[in-house]
Amino acid sequence: xxxxxxxxxxxxxxxxxxxxxxxxxxxxxxxxxxxxxxxxxxxxxxxxxxxxxxxxxxxxxxxxxxxxxxxxxxxxxxxxxxxxxxxxxxxxxxxxxxxxxxxxxxxxxxxxxxxxxxxxxxxxxxxxxxxxxxxxxxxxxxxxxxxxxxxxxxxxxxxxxxxxxxxxxxxxxxxxxxxxxxxxxxxxxxxxxxxxxxxxxxxxxxxxx
DNA sequence: ACAGAGATTAACT
DNA sequence: GTTAATCTCTGTA
Numbered sequence: 001x002x003x004x005x006x007x008x009x010x011x012x013x014x015x016x017x018x019x020x021x022x023x024x025x026x027x028x029x030x031x032x033x034x035x036x037x038x039x040x041x042x043x044x045x046x047x048x049x050x051x052x053x054x055x056x057x058x059x060x061x062x063x064x065x066x067x068x069x070x071x072x073x074x075x076x077x078x079x080x081x082x083x084x085x086x087x088x089x090x091x092x093x094x095x096x097x098x099x100x101x102x103x104x105x106x107x108x109x110x111x112x113x114x115x116x117x118x119x120x121x122x123x124x125x126x127x128x129x130x131x132x133x134x135x136x137x138x139x140x141x142x143x144x145x146x147x148x149x150x151x152x153x154x155x156x157x158x159x160x161x162x163x164x165x166x167x168x169x170x171x172x173x174x175x176x177x178x179x180x181x182x183x184x185x186x187x188x189x190x191x192x193x194x195x196x197x198x199x200x201x202x203x204x205x206x207x208x209x
Numbered sequence: 210a211c212a213g214a215g216a217t218t219a220a221c222t
Numbered sequence: 223g224t225t226a227a228t229c230t231c232t233g234t235a
Contacts, residue, residue: 042216051216053231062230080229082217099216118219130217140229173216 003154008070008089008147013096016089017043018187021166022159025103027152029137034108036126037159040101040188040195042171044086046094050180051171054095065144066095073152075133075143082130083139087147087154101129101172101186104194112136128196165190170201 003023010016018041026035044052044066053063053076065074065088074086074097090096103126105112112135116125126132133139138152147153168184188195 044216053216058231060231076216077229079215079217079227081227084216086216101216128217171216175215 001155002148003156005071005148008087009091010070011090011094011096013043013045013089013098014185016087017041017098017185018166018168020087020098020100020154021187021189022161024106024155024157024159025100025136025152026107026155027136027138028150029142032108032111032137034105034111034136036103036105036107037157038100038103038154039192040186042099042101042187043185044095044097044099045185046096048180050176050178051174052095052097057095063095066097067093068144070096071147073142073145073147075138075140077140078130083133084129085133085136085138085142085152099129100132102127102188102194102196103132104192105135123193127194161189172197172200 020038020041023038024035025038047054047057049055054066059067062076065072068088069092070089072088074088075083078084085100086097088097105126112125115137116135119125126135145152167188167190169186170182170184171186174181
């Protein structure tokens with residue numbers, strides 16, 4: 001069943017990012033059902049986060065969805081080419097969002113392989129945020145979608161990883177200096193081949209209990 | 210008005 | 223390891 005709105009509206013975005021590991025992301029685009037188990041996420045927190053699009057409360061047409069209340073989709077294009085899927089969390093006017101970086105595809109594998117026709121290795125089908133969006137048929141046109149609807153949603157199938165098997169690491173692509181460059185706000189499943197860049201950041205620490 | 214950088218990927222050498 | 227692909231927002235004028 002779908003996660004309740006209360007899951008997304010919590011103010012602790014780091015807890016949500018970690019809790020999303022093991023949940024099942026599903027999309028129904030062009031009448032094709034696709035999805036899989038979330039194995040990697042990254043949290044972007046509020047106006048203080050130098051790595052966030054909403055740093056310093058910067059508010060533009062592109063990132064407006066980050067200021068929405070939780071339970072909605074924020075999508076944008078990176079490097080002019082790749083569409084990225086984020087889950088908006090927390091309260092209205094506080095720009096929290098979780099980037100979904102990788103899933104283990106389990107639903108609609110044939111469709112996913114067609115959308116990713118150039119991908120030869122099955123474990124790379126949804127590995128990395130750009131690949132993930134392409135595999136699930138998502139583009140920036142899906143920005144603003146409500147996760148309560150039937151286009152993009154997340155379910156709890158009772159899958160859970162032990163705390164010891166979830167690693168917190170620095171986020172990918174933080175090209176600036178300072179505290180927020182290395183905060184361990186990326187969560188990934190240890191020894192999972194569907195995860196992107198497992199050794200990135202050189203700082204590995206286990207999630208605090 | 211225009212140059213530059215970015216939450217990246219895949220195809221090269 | 224290096225690089226091209228190429229959209230959107232920002233800083234500078």
